[in-house]
Amino acid sequence: MPSAVARRRQGFETEVEIREHRLIADEPEDKGGGDAGPTATELLAASLATCTVVTVLMYAERKGWELGDLEASVGFETPSVDSPARFNVEMRTPAALDDDQRERILTIAAKCPVHRTLAAQDVRIEDSLRLMEA
Secondary structure (H helix, E strand, C coil), X not given: XXXXXXXXXXXXXXXXXXXXXXXXXXXXXXXXXXXXXXXXHHHHHHHHHHHHHHHHHHHHHHHCCCCCCCEEEEEEECCCCCCCCEEEEEEECCCCCCHHHHHHHHHHHCCCHHHHHHHCCCCCCCCCCCCCCC
């Protein structure tokens, strides 16, 4: 199972380690951060955008479709008491697609692993706490 580790650097700035890769996440200045990187929510939206593009490209490649520079833009609305969290995914491609291709691409996009995880009704998160070793 893939994993990520986040370590506090200073203030709200964290270093995220994923395999041998390092990213910086932070909060914007108006939220008390230094704006040294994207927020956790922005990283979540980026994960959905990335997964959508890769999933659609893999499918199109198998079908022999040339999509060109496929792009997915993801907006996120924070949940409130009255409404759940909402992601808005918009895909763009310079390639002309017929109605069947457009419909199929939207169906395949909804099958990317991140989309399926976020849309699942029974996602569970188990939290635990342990002391760091000195």
